[in-house]
Amino acid sequence: MANYRPIGLLIMEKSSLVNPLNARQRILDAAVNVLAQHGYTGAGVQEIVDVSGTSKGSFYFHFSSKEKMVMALVDRMSEKLIKATLKNVRNEPTPLGRVVTGIGSLLSTFSKRRKIAHVLLINVLGHGKSNDMKFLPMREKFSTFIKIELDNAISVGQIEPQDTELIAHMWFGAIYEIIMRWLIVGQPNPLTDATNTLILSLLRSVGAPDQYLELS
Amino acid sequence: MANYRPIGLLIMEKSSLVNPLNARQRILDAAVNVLAQHGYTGAGVQEIVDVSGTSKGSFYFHFSSKEKMVMALVDRMSEKLIKATLKNVRNEPTPLGRVVTGIGSLLSTFSKRRKIAHVLLINVLGHGKSNDMKFLPMREKFSTFIKIELDNAISVGQIEPQDTELIAHMWFGAIYEIIMRWLIVGQPNPLTDATNTLILSLLRSVGAPDQYLELS
Amino acid sequence: MANYRPIGLLIMEKSSLVNPLNARQRILDAAVNVLAQHGYTGAGVQEIVDVSGTSKGSFYFHFSSKEKMVMALVDRMSEKLIKATLKNVRNEPTPLGRVVTGIGSLLSTFSKRRKIAHVLLINVLGHGKSNDMKFLPMREKFSTFIKIELDNAISVGQIEPQDTELIAHMWFGAIYEIIMRWLIVGQPNPLTDATNTLILSLLRSVGAPDQYLELS
């Protein structure tokens, strides 16, 4: 029960006082915190259930294993993140406009939710015995989003033809690294201070026209 | 003792008959292989000493902990790597020429030494209970190298003044991501296929003059 | 609810629509199958209620513990078995005739109901923390039946006086072992192939007269 703080406690009905949210949700919520603090290996099931105010039995009733639970968590978080990003991007008329807005949205979201960034980007990489990317759906999704818009930008003549796949990964890597540094060494603070330089540089890297650079 | 096979055993001096290399070295050598295969958490001290042909006692005689041993290994490897890179770069007359050569050298080295890339870039991230950068000296060293040369490029007028610290990290991130994909997904194969696009894009991102871009 | 399929659902009375058999019965039926397949320790309450189409709550409403449930099951099964055996034996005029028929009946029944044999003879032996005979009422009942008829055989002069208690247990052990081998090794197949040799040997072991041996 330790440090679990339900929101809107006052307006809940009597029977909900003990278990304001269902156990599954509370476990996932607790897991974000514990994973952000200790990483995949360091996050013990015991600590997660202690923080969530549930029990090991409940944990394994709702999830078939610790790994599956983290996968569910990462999936949920990255899906939300991508959805929110795509929503913000919807009204932009041009491909480059959409990438730029998308990147800004990503930085802004992470800036507000440090722990989520931690879990999605750091803790679950290279855990345990496997080195695959099963915990990194966001990596693929965001890179693909960038690639598609760069391809569109080529189609509509915003930029010249080039290897968009490789460049999309470079862009993702550049963004990722900036977020990582913010997570680990705390700079820049706030993270969003990096937005302008980051976007300007990325646009230049694909030879976006000066006029576009000025507008952004 | 399993698969450790000293060469040229017969011509070694008496004291070396049992242990042709000193134990410390053999442990570090074995650790590269085991870490590359299983990651930090997955690499057991037992397996490392088995592969090295030494013993647990020897391991803890030479290193105070598994963590310290990996730090020593990563330090040694990243130092060698940076030294080799800087050496290749020495004869380049211009700052941008030096970064370009440095990046090419890095990709070329990793391309030939996959295991080293694994250990330096993947396995030691997000391991265990700590989330700091103690295992990533290369990150800092290579980013600093980039920053210094970008600053030099500004001084000599190759590029306009800009936030070189942030951009150096972006560059590192972009390079890192390309190497990571190569390690995990296997593309591009060989890794060095990415060199030209990568360098061209990076140079463009800092507004390097067209004439320089053509020359490279 | 998985694979439970009531037959003749449509003609059942109203109160039976949901649960064509009462839950207690369905749990016992499911338990036979699960115990035969996985043994006492391996048979989880969860699996039993899944197969029975009931619930944990129902299970513990009808039985105070898993152990008690298995005892009830074994009691029911062994009682039925003994009753069926005694019924088959009723018309035999001589004591030895009755034992012989009883043994034949037992082998024949088990041969047709492998699962019951499994539960009654194997799964409940040496389980968990207890080593007593609480799960083996059949052992006692069948041995007693043998002993009584051997005593009768002595009374009527079919065989010489001897330690019928010990011999009854020997007979039971011999029969039990043959059934066990059939269950585990699958031989003889069918089990009833063993009947003649088994009975002949047992009769000889108490010195039954040749004339009787020939008749049987």
Next chain:
Amino acid sequence: MANYRPIGLLIMEKSSLVNPLNARQRILDAAVNVLAQHGYTGAGVQEIVDVSGTSKGSFYFHFSSKEKMVMALVDRMSEKLIKATLKNVRNEPTPLGRVVTGIGSLLSTFSKRRKIAHVLLINVLGHGKSNDMKFLPMREKFSTFIKIELDNAISVGQIEPQDTELIAHMWFGAIYEIIMRWLIVGQPNPLTDATNTLILSLLRSVGAPDQYLELS
């Protein structure tokens, strides 16, 4: 360390006082006691190492799993038992003489070592999720010994030809049951009181000649 009692303590050297026997041996010794008391499932690794005065780490250093440890124990015990039995039997000139002596030897040994009988005959049957005979090497070995000597008895004309395989299993079952009853209900006491009746009955069951019966 609990109830471990080394023998011959007084003549041991100083350094042996703490660990009079090696850990592997002490674990096996402790396991006999714990298995005899609680059965396979009920015997926890923790309890075994507590009783043995060792540790879980030591347990898993010497045995790769609890199952393997019990297999090693059962193998060792049954091998010793069979060896001792065969040795006692060596001087008997006739096949039937050898079986009779062997059975007597078995009963006599078990009579003196109740716990070994428990482990070999009861505790490891039907454990866990498997129903195979991996823990019952003695069953096979002793049955085979009986079969071979019965075959020999037929060869030398001591008994008539008959299904020795089936009969060997019957004999084993009869003997097993008598020992089981002694283990569980404590009768007959001592176990060896059963020897004469048991052997006489078994010999009769294969039609051994009266003269032989008298001699035994």
Next chain:
DNA sequence: AATGAATGAGCTTTCATTCAT
């Protein structure tokens, strides 16, 4: 310097049982 048996806290996972509904 080197050995490897020994340690024990820690891990993930299971499961008979309980209880609010």
Next chain:
DNA sequence: AATGAATGAAAGCTCATTCAT
């Protein structure tokens, strides 16, 4: 009567570290 989410003690097993030799 019935449900099934919740419980928590206990299970088998791992592994970095220690230490007598």
